[in-house]
Amino acid sequence: MAKEDFYKLLELDRNASEAEIKKSYRKMAMKFHPDRNKDNPEEAEKKFKLVKEAYEILSDPKKRAAYDQFGHAGVDSSMGGGRGGFSGAENFSDIFGDVFGDIFGGGRQQRSSVQRGADLRYNLELTLEEAVGGTEATVKVPVLVACGECNGSGAKKGSSPVTCNTCHGHGQVRMQQGFFSVQQTCPTCRGTGKQIKDPCPKCYGQGRVQETKTLNVKVPAGVDTGDRIRLAGEGEAGANGGPAGDLYVQVQVKDHPIFTRDGANLYCEVPISFPMACLGGELEVPTLDGKVMLKIPPETQTGRMFRLRGKGVKPVRGGAVGDLLCKVQLETPVHLTKEQKAMIEKLGESLSGGGKHHSPQEHGWMDGVKNFFDKLTG
Known part of the structure; x- marks a missing residue:
């Protein structure tokens, strides 16, 4: 009787990938396993053996190539004749070790004992001037580094780690429960495959010690709150000689007493006197580059914004330099003398007479109030 096509048996296309072959094998092996087919275990066993045979051929690149070219005739001799019957736990362990290893602990491959070190973060506070102009900061970071006494091996000087006698260097142990064989990380060596019989007195066998690095x-120039600076290889040392992680310096810009920042632009409030607001003039204002003169035109209203181009921030990622925007705030005089109060009263009477609107904002607001009440009274 002719054998069923292996691709058809595993429900695969002829161009199926290695991952697809393995996935389909897992599915079909579970489907036809005798323990899952109590009603007809003999028929299930036959199908199970065929599925296993198909997987062994198609998962081997050389055998698969021969099968694709010559069919069953191209692989029969390499199969070594027919397979024996399914005999419980032994065969189940051999067949399902690779399949279930992906689920229960990584298959038969030894877990690499070399591990990359952890990345670290350091919060760096900067003044606005430092963030805008750039600076060089000295930071101290507590970090795990390779032990200098044992060069990171964890073993006492003059000795070296030995093969784990529990897992025999594989890093994993197999637990047998009936038909199921589950692999897990070796509890003795924690997956490294090595044991330290004589630990280093400085790091106590860990291979790393904590120190404070000064960097x-x-x-x-141009960094802002939330930006990160990466220092490659300045994180924690890796386990068992693995590469070090990275250090990420997180920037936090402190509040400034004068300026606030929004992207590339800076903002500030500038107080002006009543006479300057009325008559105009020049006012000295600060920038991060020094002082500049700001021209105030006559009849300037409080809250007006003036733009000083190019006096902002040059973005760290490139682009045009931002601007400084100055918002003028009218400052009400305090501690007036009697003479000054009298002069202001006289000015107020003068401004309210003559039929001219010397206070356009107040006049507009009063007109709006009047129209509002007129609508209410209908």
């Missing part, structure tokens, strides 16, 4: 961090 110089070059902060580029």
